[in-house]
Amino acid sequence: MKVFIACLGTETNTFVPFPTGRRNFESFGVRHGDVTKSPRNLFSAPLHVWRERAEARGWDVVESLFAFAQPAGITVRSVYEEYRDEILSDLRQAMPVDVVLISMHGAMVADGYDDCEGDLLARARAIVGPNAAVGGELDLHCHLTTAMIDNATALVTFKEYPHVDTAERAGELFAVCADAAEGRTRPVMALHDCRMVGMYRTPIQPMRGFVDRMTALEGKDGILSVSLGHGFPWGDVVEVGTQMLVIADGDAAKARALAEKLGDELFVMRDATLVKYWTAAEAANRGATEDAAKPLVMADTADNAGGGSPSDSTFVMAELIARGTKGALVGLVWDPIAFQIAEEAGEGATLDMRIGGKCGPISGDPLDLRVTVKKIAYDCRQTFGANRERTGDLVWLRDEAHDLDIVVNTLRTQLFHPDAYAPLGIDPTRFRVLVVKSSQHFYAGFAPIAREVIYVTTKGGIEPDFANIPFTKRTTPFWPKVDDPFAGTNRR
Template identity: 55%
Template structure:
């Protein structure tokens, strides 16, 4: 059996100020058929698993382009087309293949393309014909489109948020694809529109029970796989929103019925799922009353959702209040990193930090800071795989410790601080620029976790996102919605 692996992955925030161009992909990863020869990173990790599993089973592996960029604004059209065309040419050059496995995000939008994944999968189908099994592993924050469903045989989303199950879903997709290629199963997919836009944090109830129920139903009574596509709320797509997808063995009505059953179950839980976040003033008031370390999530400046990661709203308020024993990061400010690297450890400098990318970043904050540490090529872990931070500096100003780096990435793990020398156990508050992926790493050390409705380009208020391509007929905009 011949297995082709590759993919293009990024998540597009239509309202973010940062275009996604070739530099963003080069900073993330561009591998011309050799991603599995490089260190596994979160989005390239599935290719490593697929190659390993295929080789173990004696299958031939053809590896094409894999490209990944940190989430940002829409991808520049010529950049998308260049990468897409290389990937598809790789597929053509591979000749007849039995299985195609793509590592994708599912919420990639480029100039002129609302559905990049659907575009790639449909073109791959034209190249391969109907006999080839085409599957994709997707981030649940995807736009599950008709074009994707019509042209793929298998779409499998991570089940967990934070995404701690990327390896498991890669293994699941591989097993389903090989089984189908061997003729042991005949997968058919169906989706159900839950007409919801919400955040689904799977470590806590009621989502914990919902995910466990999905897992329990798989492999029984003809149900092969279940995925919840949460949707990416800040992508201006006609299909933005939550959809349930079921894959059944040969029976389309079973797939449709199962997707609807689980979709309605989720819809019935909607009021339990809705959470109101305190604004930064309320959040800091709460944190000041609690024993530390209190972890506060600066949700609206999460670069993992396309934000700039240089917003200063929280920093400005912490300094205004004169709070001490506070650690904050990761601030994306290559200019500050450069200045500190020039000055060296121990230097005391006047610095203008953050607030550079757009009004959604707030105003720059002027500080007098000591350079406590400088580190090159710093990494943190996202689940089992390392993720680069780049060059980073630890600054201390008025009892506040700041980690500033030069690769835009969210804060996944306490290593983002401890690798620089910061003792988080001694902190009263730890502010992380992340929406939820921080949780797996930080919750074990936190006395309390507070999600903060900070200003920025990833508002947690799903009622006010200014869509131009999606009708406003979803919950919670329509509170008395009926399916």
């Protein structure tokens, strides 16, 4: 048996004004066939797992491209085509191949390609023919499309948000595809459109129980795999939204019936999946008046780089200052210009600086503050699950007048873990308020040190106002834009 492995992905926010180009991919380390020789990260971890599983069976492994970009705007066409064609060229040379496994995000949009994953899978299928097993592992914030289903043998999405199960899901996909390649099973996939657009946090109920029920259904009664594609709400594509995916062994009707049953179950509990969002003013007021031994963690959800936001918005910081909230630490604020100025001034310098607010209306107005350069650190990392993710160069700035500390970085990324601050010698537990620019991935690391976690919404690249995202391509109705998007169908 011969297994071909590769990674190409990003999550495209079609509404933000900065494109995804070569530099974005390269800043995360493009590798041409040897990413499994490096420590694993969120999207290379599957390749490590697939190589280990295949080699344990004595199978041959051909490793191709690894290319992943921080979520941003529409991908430059020539960049997508070049990376795609490198994978396809490697695949042609590797033939005959029995199993193709690709780590993708599943919400990549390039100029001219609304469904990059469907395009890549279709071209890969054309090369390997109908009998090879073609599998894709996807972030649950993916668009699941007809082209993807038609051309893959099996698709498996992460089940957990925060995404702590990347490696586990890679193992699941390997098992399904290996069994198919060896003729033990005949996977058939069914997709059910839940007609929902939203974000669903899996550590908390009712989603926790739903994910556990999905897992419990797998591996028995002919059900091979169950995935919920939460969807990525800020992608203007036809298939945007939440979809239930079931893989059964040879029984399409069974797969469809279970996908519909689980989809209905999720739909019924849709209101209970909503989390409370605070406005920045409400959050700042609370931060100003409460005092406790442990920090109040405010998730600055709309400015999460992991959803394609700039990570330099000032809405929350401005409210903290306006409401007199003392003892707050804000990070990571992406501002390479501010970093450069601070670096030039040097540690210990106090100077007037313009911070954040550099990417248009979604960033808010820049803040002009008098700050002291407390410390600078280079080529830093933070923990995310079992992986160490890059954060670039960091500078710790302190605004004494407002009792406000800000960590600025040079590599646009969300804040995953409190240990991101370790290179600067900052102990985040000593602050009264921690503002984290992240939607949910911060949770695993920050919840244990938090008195409480609250979710804040502002304007921004991913404002969680799901009813009012200006889609132009989705034609079927969806909740919460309408109360009952199934009205008039046979599901009601």
